[in-house]
Structure formats: structure tokens, C-alpha cells
Amino acid sequence: MSVIDQQPSPAGLVARAKGILLSPAAEWDKIDGEPATIKGLYVGYVCILAAVPVLAALIGQQIFGVGMFGVSIHPPLIQGIVLAIVTYALSLVSVFILALVIDALASSFDGQKNRLQAFKVAAYTGTAGWVAGVLNLFPPLAIIAALGGLYGLYLLYLGLPKLMKVPQEKAVGYTVVTIIVAVVLFLVVGAIGGAVAGMTAMATGGLAQNSRLSGSVNVGGAKVDLGKLQAASEQMQAAAQAAQDGSGKTVQAVPGETLKVLLPEGVAGYARDSVETAAGGVAGLQGSSAKAVYAKGDDRFTLDITDLGGAAGLAGMASALSVQSSKETATGYEKVGQVNGRMTTEEYDRAAKTGKYGVLVGGRFMVQADGSASIDDLRNAVNAVDAGRLEALAKSSS
Numbered sequence: 208m209s210v211i212d213q214q215p216s217p218a219g220l221v222a223r224a225k226g227i228l229l230s231p232a233a234e235w236d237k238i239d240g241e242p243a244t245i246k247g248l249y250v251g252y253v254c255i256l257a258a259v260p261v262l263a264a265l266i267g268q269q270i271f272g273v274g275m276f277g278v279s280i281h282p283p284l285i286q287g288i289v290l291a292i293v294t295y296a297l298s299l300v301s302v303f304i305l306a307l308v309i310d311a312l313a314s315s316f317d318g319q320k321n322r323l324q325a326f327k328v329a330a331y332t333g334t335a336g337w338v339a340g341v342l343n344l345f346p347p348l349a350i351i352a353a354l355g356g357l358y359g360l361y362l363l364y365l366g367l368p369k370l371m372k373v374p375q376e377k378a379v380g381y382t383v384v385t386i387i388v389a390v391v392l393f394l395v396v397g398a399i400g401g402a403v404a405g406m407t408a409m410a411t412g413g414l415a416q417n418s419r420l421s422g423s424v425n426v427g428g429a430k431v432d433l434g435k436l437q438a439a440s441e442q443m444q445a446a447a448q449a450a451q452d453g454s455g456k457t458v459q460a461v462p463g464e465t466l467k468v469l470l471p472e473g474v475a476g477y478a479r480d481s482v483e484t485a486a487g488g489v490a491g492l493q494g495s496s497a498k499a500v501y502a503k504g505d506d507r508f509t510l511d512i513t514d515l516g517g518a519a520g521l522a523g524m525a526s527a528l529s530v531q532s533s534k535e536t537a538t539g540y541e542k543v544g545q546v547n548g549r550m551t552t553e554e555y556d557r558a559a560k561t562g563k564y565g566v567l568v569g570g571r572f573m574v575q576a577d578g579s580a581s582i583d584d585l586r587n588a589v590n591a592v593d594a595g596r597l598e599a600l601a602k603s604s605s
Contacts, residue, residue, distance in 0.1 A: 220252060227334045227362060235366040238327055245323060248330045249299070257298040257333070260340020265291040267344045298333075305329040308388045309371065316381040318373035328366050335359040360386055461600050466497035466512045474591045475584045477501035477508070501588065508578025510588050512597075514571060549594075555582045568594045569601030 226234035265287050303326070310325035312318075335358035367385060368378035463484025472479050482499040498511035533542040538558035544551060546566070552575075555562035564585040565575035574592050576585040 220255060223252065223331075224256065224334050224338060227331050228338065228358075231362050231365050234331075235369050238331060238366070239324075239370050243323065243327065245326050248326060253299060253302055253330050253333070256337035257302070258295060259337050260343050261291045261295045261298070263341050263343035264294075302326075302329050302333060305332075305388075309367065309385055312381065312384060312388075313371045313373065316373050316377040316384075318368070318371040318377075318381065321371065324370040328363065328370050331366065332359045332363045335362060460495040460514045463495045463497045465600070466495065466514065467499075469512060469592050469596060470497060470499045470510060471588075471591045474501065474510075475503075475587045477503040477506070477580070477584070477588070480507075503580075506578075506580045506584075508576050508580045508585060508588065510576045510592070511574070512592060513573045513575075553582065553586075564589050566594075568592075569598040571601050572597045 223234070226237070268287055269284060306322070306326040306329035309328055310320050310322050313320045313325070339358075363386060364382045367373070367382050368375065371381070373381045467482055467484050470479070470482060478501065480500040480502045482497070484497045485495065496511060496513040498509055500507060500509050533544075534540060536556075539554065539556040539562075541554040542552075550567040552563070552565045559579075560581075561579045562582045562585055563575065563577040564582060565573055565577075566589055567573055574589050574594075574597070576588040578585070580588075
């Protein structure tokens with residue numbers, strides 16, 4: 208009787224998992240010769256261990272939330288449960304598909320086609336990832352759980368040629384091809400899970416679409432204006448709806464030729480070298496830009512005015528999040544913050560003598576200077592663009 212049969216025991220499952228993880232070569236020898244059924248392997252092993260990472264992730268996300276860089280989000284419970292169920296189902300299906308692939312490829316590498324043996328390989332190869340998945344209880348350790356899954360590739364390398372009776376000289380090729388297929392399979396499963404998560408988020412979000420957010424919350428040391436954040440989200444939603452079915456008002460981007468007039472002919476001793484404009488859109492969301500290159504000796508930089516148009520809601524989110532950050536490097540710095548009430552980005556590399564300075568104006572226009580010049584010259588170039596006229600354009604075209 209196999210260790211895992213149609214009447215599974217906790218002791219048998221633990222013994223098998225311990226053996227395949229700690230002494231895989233010897234354990235594969237046992238697995239090779241023991242009787243089993245696909246149903247028994249599913250019920251007594253796969254269905255139990257595959258639930259470990261899924262349940263751990265669900266509990267961990269509800270307790271600790273998910274996120275990074277100081278931002279933590281607690282997904283709605285319903286959304287989390289739906290995603291967990293879908294992920295679990297996909298895990299079970301992926302084991303069966305991987306077994307089919309292993310069986311189908313066997314003859315191509317002079318091995319013996321055997322559906323049951325192929326399923327043994329697929330089932331026990333997942334042990335490392337499933338056991339390591341318990342670390343999903345604490346989301347910051349989830350990356351370690353993912354790395355634990357890589358050990359499964361080693362288990363595959365040991366068990367595949369043994370159980371499928373592939374000649375030693377062709378074992379490596381068989382393993383490599385199977386690994387490639389397995390990686391693609393897992394990426395597809397992840398993509399499907401992500402798509403389901405997105406649809407679930409939209410569905411659960413719709414339950415609360417009439418509620419209003421107010422006040423602020425501190426995230427990673429920055430104050431987030433919840434009212435502004437919701438307003439920006441609604442702006443993006445309205446733009447997307449208008450693009451989809453023609454309802455609502457589509458925000459028209461300011462023509463590039465209009466923005467071109469705001470680019471100065473010269474600034475800080477730099478002469479304007481060339482000017483170009485562009486405009487375009489996707490799914491009804493329009494945008495435009497005008498940029499010019501300025502030169503003085505060997506120094507050159509580009510001054511760019513970009514109208515986010517229908518995607519201005521993204522700019523509103525940036526304003527709502529009002530994040531302030533700074534970073535020092537061995538040769539320069541980067542910082543983001545509010546200057547005169549406008550979101551501003553600044554970075555400079557003293558060794559390369561290159562930098563970037565940008566300001567968000569009117570909630571939708573990004574004015575940015577980027578190139579080989581002093582940070583003061585880049586800042587002066589941005590300030591040379593008439594912010595008042597841009598703010599007026601934002602009001603008149605929204």
C-alpha cells in the first residue's frame with residue numbers, strides 16, 4: 208500500500224513530505240515502486256498541502272494587510288475568500304496539467320509514458336512550495352515562500368527521469384523542457400488569479416460606490432487626503448466610462464501647438480535649439496505634449512510640457528497622497544515633495560552633472576526639465592513656463 212492512499216493519514220502525509228524534502232533521492236525510489244491512484248494522491252496529499260499557502264495568505268492579508276514602502280492595505284474579506292478559492296482550484300488543476308505534460312513528453316526523450324507515474328512527479332514536486340507557503344501568514348516573508356518553491360525544480364530534476372524511465376543521457380533535456388513548461392504554466396495560473404482578483408475588487412468595490420471618504424490617514428509618514436483620493440478615483444472612473452460607452456464628458460487635451468507657445472525661446476543663457484509637439488490617445492483618453500531642446504556649449508536639456516488630459520485623475524491621486532521623500536547617494540540626491548502647493552520632483556547626479564526637475568501644475572500639466580545642466584538652471588527653466596496660463600487652461604478645458 209502506498210504512503211498516500213484513498214484513506215489518508217496525517218502521519219503518512221507528514222512522513223512523505225519530510226522524506227521528499229530532506230532525502231529526496233531515497234524518497235523518489237520509494238515513490239517509484241509503490242502502488243497509488245490519482246484520486247488517492249489528490250485526496251491524501253495534493254488537496255491537503257495545496258491549501259496551506261492559500262489559507263496562510265488569506266489569514267495573513269486579513270491580519271497584517273499587504274503592501275510595501277510603508278503602505279499597507281487590508282483586502283475586503285469577500286474578495287480575499289474568492290481569490291483564495293480560485294487560487295486553490297487553479298493549483299489543483301495545474302498539478303493535473305503538469306502531469307499531462309510530463310506524460311506527453313516522455314516518449315520524446317525515450318522514456319515510458321505512464322499517466323500515474325507522471326502524476327506522482329507533478330504531485331510530489333509541489334511539496335516544497337506548498338510547505339514553504341505557510342510563511343504567507345506574515346506577508347513580508349512571502350518572498351521566502353516563493354523561493355522555497357524553487358526547491359521544487361530540484362525535486363523535479365531528481366524524480367522526473369527516475370519515475371518516467373528516461374535514459375540518463377536524455378534526462379537533462381527532459382527536465383529542462385518540463386521546467387520551461389512548468390514555469391509558463393505557473394505564470395498563466397498567476398495571471399488568471401490576478402485577473403480574477405481584479406474583477407473581484409471591482410465587484411466588491413461596487414457595493415460601496417455610494418459611500419464617501421473623508422478625513423486623512425498617515426501612510427508611511429505621509430498624510431493622505433481621503434476625500435481627494437476618492438475624487439481622483441471617480442474622475443478616472445468617469446473618464447474610463449466615457450471612453451467605453453460614450454457617456455459623460457470626455458476631457459479634451461490641450462493642443463500641442465498651444466502648449467508650444469509657453470516654451471521660452473531662451474532661459475538661463477540657454478538658447479532653444481528645436482521644438483516638437485505630439486498628441487494621441489487610447490480608449491478615449493487623450494494627452495498631448497510640447498517639448499524643446501536648449502543648449503549652451505556642451506550642456507543640453509529638454510523642457511517638456513505634458514497634458515495628462517483624460518488621465519488627469521492620476522495627477523489628482525498624486526496630490527491626494529502628497530508624499531514627501533528624499534534619498535541621498537554617493538554622488539547626488541532625489542526628492543519628492545510639495546513646493547508652493549504643487550507636487551515637485553527633483554534629482555541630480557553631481558558626478559555626471561545631469562539632473563531632472565519637474566512640477567505638476569493645475570492638477571494635470573507636468574512641466575519638466577531633464578538633461579546635462581545645473582539643478583538651478585533646470586529649476587529656472589521650469590519656472591520660466593507660465594504656470595498661471597497652464598492653470599487657466601486646466602480650468603477652461605476640463
